Amino acid sequence: MHYSMNLKAEPPINYFREWTNSCVDDQLIHLNVIPLEGQRPYEFLFYSDAIPRRNDGRVTSQILKRYQHVEEGGWWCSGIDLLTGEEDLWGCFKPSQPRHSYDQKKLIKYEHPPKTPTSLFALKIPLHLWHQIASRYQIEILPEDIDNNQPDFGFWQWFIAHPQIPLCITEGAKKTGALLTGGYVAIALPGIFGGYRVIRDEYGNRIGKSHLIPQLEKLANNHREIYIAFDQDTKPKTIKNVNAAIRQTGYLLTRKGCNVKVISWNPELGKGVDDLIANHGQSVFDEGYKNALPLELWKAKSFSKLTYPVNLRVNSRYLSEQHILGSISSNNLQKLDNFDLAYSTNFPAKLVGIKSAKGTGKTKLLEKIVSEAVARNQKVLVIGHRVQLVQELCQRFGLKYITEVDKKSDNKLLGIGLCIDSLHPNSQASFNPETWSDGVVIIDEIEQVIWHGLNSNTCRQNRVEILRSFKTLMQNVLGGVGQVFIADADLSDISIDYLQALAGVKLEPFIIQNDWLPGEKEAWQVFNYPETTPKRLIADLHKHIREGGKPMVCLSAQKITSKWGTRALEAYLKKQFPDLKILRIDSESLAEPNHPAYGCIKSLNQVLPKYDIVLASPSI
Template structure:
């Protein structure tokens, strides 16, 4: 086995390989691995036969890698061995690619660094490298003690010795863990139950002191379970590093560019890693974005301005559609609803805003729940309702059993779930709502029914929640539309950093005077709100007495004498008649405004955000 070529293929400098990697065979691998006093031995001190048999495969040879013990500055006894012929694990029957010394705490790979790389690293951080910096009393010349003494130098943490070698060769200070969860310890009792708080291993604690910047550089996998495991490790390790005073960032790239950082360097070159290093996210921002990830593999991948007809296999039960706003999700679902009705299949539409569901029902050809009368000669095949009404105490007497074998559509699923769990409008009936929702999901997916969920921000959170509610081991059928508007189709945005909207209002008035037709989104409605819809309406009417101004909020939508009365279902026909539109959150995600060439700008004044 040519271990040098294997490491070269991971973009590791030749001198790094020579300093840290050795070919072993015969009894030598066991001598490097089986040194723990905790290993079972015979009375004469010889290792037990079953241990020797377990590691017999190592006699065929392989490579060994170990670095420096950063606690002492000496050669590290701990390391890893990659056998030519790996053994199979007992529990899963999979090859064990790397062997680490058993019955001894895992360490880190702090590889020996040749002088030319040390000089490069020093120069990159504004430190002039001189021969006086070399400590000949240290086996590595004192490189790692120098790093410890300079907390201003960032540290990359990755998984696997070769990846640490690749990063060092690229001019980055890097250490590697043998596994994603090996950067910390969690005290446990003999039964494996946790009995204390997790803490950083001593080596990491020493390297990360002094508010050092830490860049977590783990693999970018495409398997959902692996992604979850890696993300959990990042959260845990990142938290402990932050608690120790480090500034933690997470480096992310696309899996197709290479799984590991060594693959990225090999496939895309150093400039690619330099770019992602600069774009690394602070841990808290990464955590916020990670929540919105959709890591389930897509069965259908598209890049279409508008979604085509969706061909869903009969075996698919839970179908998730992720597609940008304005790409025709509602129309695609409308076709599916029409097909269901044509086959006499019941249809239930669930949303988080009454007006939104009413508009969906109009598009789908279904009544809203309050439009259904008991004396109908023919009851409709389905209806729509807000999740607030999804309980047996509501006038519709909702019964999940009625929707066995039905088609269930949940639009804006992310907000529907949030609304059901958190909204004040659900407070009085929340337990009943969640109980009914759980029963509905289980009943439907346990029958011949289907559940379609759609959202521009569809994430694992909502899908995992539905799967847990169902109590069924089910794989969601995912449709991903990657289309994004071109630069010509997008509007440039501007953020007002001030804490008061004075300049915002000045610019808005100036824009209107110049002939602009703005659509203004506001976070409040009442006259008592300083910058709500009613207050701004009064202000703009004084400024522009001849302008046609439409105010859309919960009050105007329910006032039969107001021009905005029940306008949600016919926005495209009404809005075009107005110069200025002021809207509260009564208009939210899911409502389509398809007017082109009328509004010249969109403004948003959000209080408390």
């Protein structure tokens, strides 16, 4: 049985200060937190009938020994059982002397009642915070709403009856206390995965669908808006777990009709929401709350994030080998784990990722890497997803594209370029991944290359062989003594995770990130047309050309049967503007020797300014 708390007694300053340092209201602390020491923590933790006991009802010595550290004291926090409206038996105890986990790798900071399902923290609210919350959402508290016989004065029942009030979900009791203090209704889970259950059999095998815990399901009523505010961590593994928990919890809440949003902030401002508020004030959280992303948009953005630690961060309009290599040298960056190369290079890792905005010189940096590899007689393989792009890279790198290779001299070549479509033994390249274990592999625009290999129609017939060769290549290079360099303006965890999964080895990638972004002068003005037909776009294009504009129009189709493809639009614009020079760049024009577009990819900067209008398909 729990002991009632004397609200007039001042708790020990150590834990009271801990809660106030998290910006939690004094009265809220008094209502929900109690100091415990000696035998008393056992009374709060050991109430489950499933706990092993002796014949006399005493908990077994093994269990007592495991929890002996709680006798040194600590604090206990519990709130309201939302299913009954009574004080919750379940809660958490933070011992002043925590124990280690079974593997001794980490301290267990919080103890929850063993052998009983976890719940959530729905803390008891002092009346002044209730009024603050009601005022925020302009809802009147009626006299009959307040029930002095209830441990929470009836607050949570009032909240359930008003689905127009949003709910914040966080992790940890202190964090929900900080949010409640700020005037937000909030509950806390004991862990990021604590909002739902997965049905498993006695062997731990999943045998049913996930479902919300009953307490959270009771709050997810009548299309309530719910904000998830979990910690902003910096460890890649933790970030993946947090994102997985948000996706699953958010999905289940959405199934209940809730409108789910996700609050994010810069981890440098504070890991938890209480740290954020304590370090930078309530207004910073208010701004994050206002800018919370809808779940689907957050999911899309989370897939494109790069959470691996950045080894070298720069902020430069153009990357240069002097800048990068000089920084590596001056910072004395150490070789990363599992690092053993066939050749000495300037980059201290087998897998090197370069993230930098478009047009900032990533290819220029790769030129230096290729030239150094060739100079030391190391084989270089360039992989891309578009023929024209790989041909241009090969031209800049001084390598041959696969169609230029004479099979008789194939073995003498130190480097070639090809599309991922040709990465199989039956292609023109007769690709053999076994010959590249000590080579350098360059994959520019890695995000699109992977997507192309997995999804494009041009890879469909040979996809199994392509992916098998790609896997063997990564195993031989990353698992061997070669190096892989990947570059993309949108480099994300997906690409790095995928390559490591293919290789079957866990590596520490060396990440170079350029934080430079274009300002107003360099940025492009973007116009969005939400209509399902391009009629308004064509009208604006027509007006733009008449006013002297020289547009380059990128289209998704080329065939004459396509109503708005390159050929159809070319015919339309020639009729409208017979005196203007129009260049059509698509697979047909690029392959026609007598067409002005033939061979233009190698010299676009020189060719395009000669024309008034340029129409381009994805072939460019």
